[in-house]
Every structure is written in structure tokens, then in C-alpha cells.
Amino acid sequence: MPMDYFAPGVYVEEVDRGSRPIEGVSMSVAGFVGFTEDVRGDAELFKPMMITNWSQFLEYFGKQGSDGYTDFNAYLPFAVNGWFMNGGGRCWVTSIGTKLPGSEPPAPEETATKLRSSGNRPSLMFAIKPSEGEEDGSSALALSGGRVNVSILPDEPKAPEDPEAEPPLNTGEYFKVIISRGGEKLEEYTHLTMNPDVEAQVGTYVVTAINEGIGDQQASQFLSVTDMSTSGQPLSRRPVNGTYEVSPPPVISSRERFPRDVNGARDDRTGVQGIFEIDEVSMIACPDLMLAYQRGLLDLDQVHGIMEMMVSMCENNAPSPNYRMVVLDPPPCKGGGEPVPPEQQKPQHVAQWLNNFNRRSMFGALYYPWIKVANPRNAGRPILVPPCGHMMGIWCRTDETRGVFKAPANEVPRGVLGLAYETNFREQELLNPVGINCIRNFANYNRGFQVWGARTLVEPANVQWRYISVRRLISYIERSIEIGTQWVVFEPNDQDLWARVTRTVSNFLERLWRAGALFGGSPGESFYVKCDASINTHETIMLGRLYVEIGVCPVRPAEFVIFRISQWSPNQ
Structure with missing residues (x-):
């Protein structure tokens, strides 16, 4: 409406009459669910965490100074590394545990933080204190995925009560301990020493102060401490100044609870369902579903149930358009469901398995066979892993170099050393028509490994939605128009x-x-x-x-x- 004019003069009005351009949304953000080596920093167990590069993955899901892989060869680190290696950018990662369900909990000293003296000898060992009534050694901090920082700082002996008295000699052995979390100071203990026989008016033995409390100060609610030093003067046994992270013991799911942990809950943003609460995620994979099947944690029917859930959630994103796709991995089994090593799964086996699974959807994709990659935990020797992470990285790479409309095929999968099974032309004639995308070895043509398929898992007769690129292009258009026309409302x-x-x-x-x-x-x-x-x-x-x-x-x-x-x- 025009403004009121009361005085003579020149008036300038800014009027918005043009249409607002629609900016294309990103279809290249992935979501991963699986086991990790650790859960640190701001990351929480069972909840998605945004990752932008491999170094950040190590920061949140690897132990300090580690390569980020696990001792039980979880597939998720391989998938995430393959994602970044093949051109993937931003992704979200949900850790469903750092140990296999039903595993024996580690001894307390295995998860404790060990401090050393200036002479590089053992000094103190800090461990998360179990909550009362918790027999398995876990704690509230462990369940929340929280960490505690312990800072060792220089301090002085206690000042005498008589201000005129001569202060005790500061030998340099005294220090203070500050326990903090997320930048917030939780507890502080001062005038500490490694001398268990120290006089009370001068200082406090560190173990006594933290484990038992002294005077008006109570024992620590968060940590327990053990004196690992064996001999020497208090100064030589004193821990080096610095800030150290103390990890809680891992939360180990029971075998009975594990399927529920994997499924998670949308309201709590946990598990597989929690990934669907991240709006920007457009492609999803759960590589360790295969590890759970191989280790007997899930049977084939349970695996099918989780796969079905992921496909159905991709199909039901109302009221917004359905724009997500799930990349499934073929369980290493024969057609009848008998588990076999991945290298023994033949094309006819995976075709029969898909027929038994009997779930068709334009929002799903499947790749065969498993791929061979280097395993840092085994001196770089090869290991067979599901291909989902590498394939989604190729989707992202194709989006960036060509566009979402280009089929993510006839591309070289980076980081692949070999294939579990080398499919030939006649065998692919069996797989391609039913929507199983092959990764082929074209060494005879000097072309190396190639992704040689670009189909969805839609029923073969539905040719309209046969190709991954068509499905993702239409999703890209629908999602971009939905977000880019919000100004039209009202x-x-x-x-x-x-x-x-x-x-x-x-x-x-x-x-x-x-x-x-x-x-x-x-x-x-x-x-x-x-x-x-x-x-x-x-x-x-x-x-x-x-x-x-x-x-x-x-x-x-x-x-x-x-x-x-x-x-x-x-x-x-």
C-alpha cells in the first residue's frame, strides 16, 4: 500500500514485484549407521553427527591417535572413508556402539586415562566412576556418550592458618586437579601431592582427596584415581601438567536389545530412524547390518525387517516430497538364506536372495559384489566390505562433476583393490534386468574396475522409474520447488x-x-x-x-x- 504524503518532496518507494528464483537443493548428503571405534567430543551414541571430512570422523568416532577403524572390523569406517575418497562431502554418522552386542566389557584399566610423570614413568590413572547400583560398570556419563577432562595445574602448599607463621617450602611437588566437561568446571581439588604421608596442614594426598574427600570437600562424583607410581620422591612422581580426556566405559548392548537400538526412534533421533529426521540427508546406508548378520546378531528375517523399514521410510516423507534413497547391500548368503563368505556368493545367489526378499521400490538401489579394500588394522591387507559407502560417494561425485541427472555409472570406484566375485557379461544379463547393479572388472579392456549399472529396485515392468538418475532428478526438482516457493504461502x-x-x-x-x-x-x-x-x-x-x-x-x-x-x- 502507498505511504501517506503530507509534505511536498520526492518520495522513493521500494516495491517487490519480481519472482524469486529457485535455487537447487543439495542431493549429495549421506547418512550412515553402524559401529565405530569410539564416540567422543560432541558426538553421542545412537544419535547422528555431521561430518565434513575424514579427519573430523576421527575426531568424533576414533580414539585419540587412532586410524578410526575397529578391532572387530566394523564396516562403517570403511564405508565413510570410501564415501570421502570417491567424492562425497558432508554426511551424517550415527554410531550404534563401539563393541559388538554381547561382548565382554573391558577391564576398568583398559578405558582409564593414564598420566605419566616428567620422567615418563607411570603416575596417576583416572577412570569414570560407576553410578550407584550399576553392576556392569557403565555410568550416566557413559550412557550419554560424555567425556570428562582432567587438568593438572601447578599449585602451592597450604598457607598456614597463622598469617605471621612462615609458609611451608614450595618444593614444586604440589598441583591442583580441575575436572570439567564441555568447558564447564565440575570439581576442583587444590594443594595435592603424590606423598601419601603429607602433613594435613601442608597438603593432601591426591588419592585421598579425590576418592574419599577431605574436610568440607566431598569425594569426586565423576572420577576415581589410582596411584600407579611405585618409588621416588613426590616431585619425581608428580603428573605432568596438561589437560587429559577421560573416557567412560563403552555401552555394550545385549543381543536382545540390539535390533531395537539399530531401529532407534524418530522422536529421540536415534538409530536408523533418527537419520530420517535430518532433512538434508538424501541417501542412506547401514553397512554394519551385514556385520550383524555375519556375526549372528541378526538373522536374515531381521535384516529384511530393517531393510524394509529403511525403504518404507524413504517412501513416506509426507507432506514433503519423497527425496531420499537407500543403498542396500546384499547379505552374504545363498538364495535359500544359508550364510556364506562374500567371495562365495554367486550372481544366481544374490538374484535368488532378492527374489526372496521380494521388496521393490524406486527409492532403493542395490550393488553387487562386495569390494576389496585395504584394512589399516591388518597392515593394509585387503578386506571384503559392503560397497554402499563407495557407491554413494560416486553418486555425490557425479552430482558435482556432471549433475544429478547423470547416471552414476561407468565410473571408477576409488580405493577398490578387487572384487569378491568378478561378474561376466552373461552373469550380468541375469542381474541387470532385476535391478542389481554390478561392479565389474574390465581389466581385459584396460579400463579397470567400473560401476556398470544404474538401476533402482523398482519392479522391472515400471520402466518410468527404472534409473537412479531419473528418480533423483525428479526428487531434486520436487524438493527444490518445495523449498524455493515457500514465499508463495499466504x-x-x-x-x-x-x-x-x-x-x-x-x-x-x-x-x-x-x-x-x-x-x-x-x-x-x-x-x-x-x-x-x-x-x-x-x-x-x-x-x-x-x-x-x-x-x-x-x-x-x-x-x-x-x-x-x-x-x-x-x-x-
């Missing part, structure tokens, strides 16, 4: 708004056509946008609704390239 529903919406969407689709995402020689052949009185009637306007009809013609991959050659004579 605008006056009239012809002016219809024209602005039409122009906004048309400009976005024309940019896609120019980038090669849509098929057609002109924008008019590639898409149409309809927003007029024929679909926005008086009744729909009275209901507060605005309808926009959009049709697009996506490009599809040339999966079969056929050259028809015949002899030709120019005289014929």
Missing part, C-alpha cells in the same frame, strides 16, 4: 500470483534444460508449467489452495548402445 491467490509462480518455476526448469537435465530441443519440448483458472477454480481458492501443474521430460541414460552396421556400396 500471498493473495490471484492471477498476478499465478503468473509469478509460473515464471519462477519456468525459469528454474529452463536452467535445468540448458544444463542438459531435460530432454528436448527447446524448453517447450522439455517441460510445461500450468497455473491458471482452469485448475485454480473459485472453489479451490475458497479452500485456500493454489494448484500448479508441472510436467518434465527427464533425460535417461543410454544403457544399451547399439550400432547397426551393414555393407554399403555407393553405387547401390
Whole structure:
């Protein structure tokens, strides 16, 4: 509305009449669920944590100074590393544990933090104190994934009560201990020494102060301390100044509880379901579902149940469009369900398994066989792992280099040393029609390993949604339009708004056509946008609704390239 004018002069008004451009959303953010070596820093057990590079993964999910892998060869670190190696960027990681369910809990000294003296000899050992009534050694800190920092700082002996008395000699053996978490000081103990026979008016033995308390100060609620020093003067046994992290004992799920931990809960943002609460995640994998199957933690029916849940959640994102896809891994088994090593799973086995699983969806993808990568925990020797992380990295790489409309195939998987099984052309003729994407070895053609399939798990007769690139392109368009047209809500529903919406969407689709995402020689052949009185009637306007009809013609991959050659004579 125009402003009021009361005095003569020149008035300038800023009027917003143009349409707002739609910016394409990212379809290249992954979500991973599986076992990790540790859960540190701001990361929490069972809850998703954003990771932007491998170093950050080590910061949150690897022990200090570690390579980030586990002693029981969990597949998630391999998948995340393969994701980054193949071009993946931002991802979210959910740790479902640092030990296999049912494992024996480690001895307290294994998870304790050991401090050393200036002479590099054992000094003190700090451990998280178990909560009362907890027999398994876990604690509230352990269940929350929290850590405690212990700071060793210089201090002095106690000052005498008589201000005129001569202060005791400061031999340098005295120190203070500050216990903190997340930058917040929890407890502080002063005038400490490694001398168990120290006089009370001068200082306090560190073990007595922290474990038992002294005077008005109670024992620590968080930590217990053990004196590991054996001989020497208090100064030589004193711990080196610095800040040290004390880890809680790992939370080890029971075998009975493990399926529930993997599933998680959307309201609590835990487990697989918690990943679906992260809006930006557009591709999801749970590589350690295969480890749980191999170790007997889940049977094949339970694996199918979790796979079904992931597929169904990708299909049900109402009221927003369905834009997520799940990348499944084939369980290493024969068609009848008998477990076998991955290298013994033949193409006919995985085809029969998929037929028995009997779940079809345009929002799922499956790759075969498992891939061979280097295992840092075994001196770099190869290990067979599920291919999901490497494949999703290729999806992201293709998005960046070509666009979401390009099929993520005919690409080299980086970091792959070999395949569990080398599928040939005839065997792929069995797998490709049912939606099993093969990773092939084309060494005979000097082309190395190649991803040689780009199909979804939709039923074979539904050719409209056969290709991963088509499904992801349509999801990209739907999601971008949904987010880019939020400004339309509560605008006056009239012809002016219809024209602005039409122009906004048309400009976005024309940019896609120019980038090669849509098929057609002109924008008019590639898409149409309809927003007029024929679909926005008086009744729909009275209901507060605005309808926009959009049709697009996506490009599809040339999966079969056929050259028809015949002899030709120019005289014929």
C-alpha cells in the first residue's frame, strides 16, 4: 500500500514485484549407521553427527591417535572413508556402539586415562566412576556418550592458618586437579601431592582427596584415581601438567536389545530412524547390518525387517516430497538364506536372495559384489566390505562433476583393490534386468574396475522409474520447488500470483534444460508449467489452495548402445 504524503518532496518507494528464483537443493548428503571405534567430543551414541571430512570422523568416532577403524572390523569406517575418497562431502554418522552386542566389557584399566610423570614413568590413572547400583560398570556419563577432562595445574602448599607463621617450602611437588566437561568446571581439588604421608596442614594426598574427600570437600562424583607410581620422591612422581580426556566405559548392548537400538526412534533421533529426521540427508546406508548378520546378531528375517523399514521410510516423507534413497547391500548368503563368505556368493545367489526378499521400490538401489579394500588394522591387507559407502560417494561425485541427472555409472570406484566375485557379461544379463547393479572388472579392456549399472529396485515392468538418475532428478526438482516457493504461502491467490509462480518455476526448469537435465530441443519440448483458472477454480481458492501443474521430460541414460552396421556400396 502507498505511504501517506503530507509534505511536498520526492518520495522513493521500494516495491517487490519480481519472482524469486529457485535455487537447487543439495542431493549429495549421506547418512550412515553402524559401529565405530569410539564416540567422543560432541558426538553421542545412537544419535547422528555431521561430518565434513575424514579427519573430523576421527575426531568424533576414533580414539585419540587412532586410524578410526575397529578391532572387530566394523564396516562403517570403511564405508565413510570410501564415501570421502570417491567424492562425497558432508554426511551424517550415527554410531550404534563401539563393541559388538554381547561382548565382554573391558577391564576398568583398559578405558582409564593414564598420566605419566616428567620422567615418563607411570603416575596417576583416572577412570569414570560407576553410578550407584550399576553392576556392569557403565555410568550416566557413559550412557550419554560424555567425556570428562582432567587438568593438572601447578599449585602451592597450604598457607598456614597463622598469617605471621612462615609458609611451608614450595618444593614444586604440589598441583591442583580441575575436572570439567564441555568447558564447564565440575570439581576442583587444590594443594595435592603424590606423598601419601603429607602433613594435613601442608597438603593432601591426591588419592585421598579425590576418592574419599577431605574436610568440607566431598569425594569426586565423576572420577576415581589410582596411584600407579611405585618409588621416588613426590616431585619425581608428580603428573605432568596438561589437560587429559577421560573416557567412560563403552555401552555394550545385549543381543536382545540390539535390533531395537539399530531401529532407534524418530522422536529421540536415534538409530536408523533418527537419520530420517535430518532433512538434508538424501541417501542412506547401514553397512554394519551385514556385520550383524555375519556375526549372528541378526538373522536374515531381521535384516529384511530393517531393510524394509529403511525403504518404507524413504517412501513416506509426507507432506514433503519423497527425496531420499537407500543403498542396500546384499547379505552374504545363498538364495535359500544359508550364510556364506562374500567371495562365495554367486550372481544366481544374490538374484535368488532378492527374489526372496521380494521388496521393490524406486527409492532403493542395490550393488553387487562386495569390494576389496585395504584394512589399516591388518597392515593394509585387503578386506571384503559392503560397497554402499563407495557407491554413494560416486553418486555425490557425479552430482558435482556432471549433475544429478547423470547416471552414476561407468565410473571408477576409488580405493577398490578387487572384487569378491568378478561378474561376466552373461552373469550380468541375469542381474541387470532385476535391478542389481554390478561392479565389474574390465581389466581385459584396460579400463579397470567400473560401476556398470544404474538401476533402482523398482519392479522391472515400471520402466518410468527404472534409473537412479531419473528418480533423483525428479526428487531434486520436487524438493527444490518445495523449498524455493515457500514465499508463495499466504500471498493473495490471484492471477498476478499465478503468473509469478509460473515464471519462477519456468525459469528454474529452463536452467535445468540448458544444463542438459531435460530432454528436448527447446524448453517447450522439455517441460510445461500450468497455473491458471482452469485448475485454480473459485472453489479451490475458497479452500485456500493454489494448484500448479508441472510436467518434465527427464533425460535417461543410454544403457544399451547399439550400432547397426551393414555393407554399403555407393553405387547401390
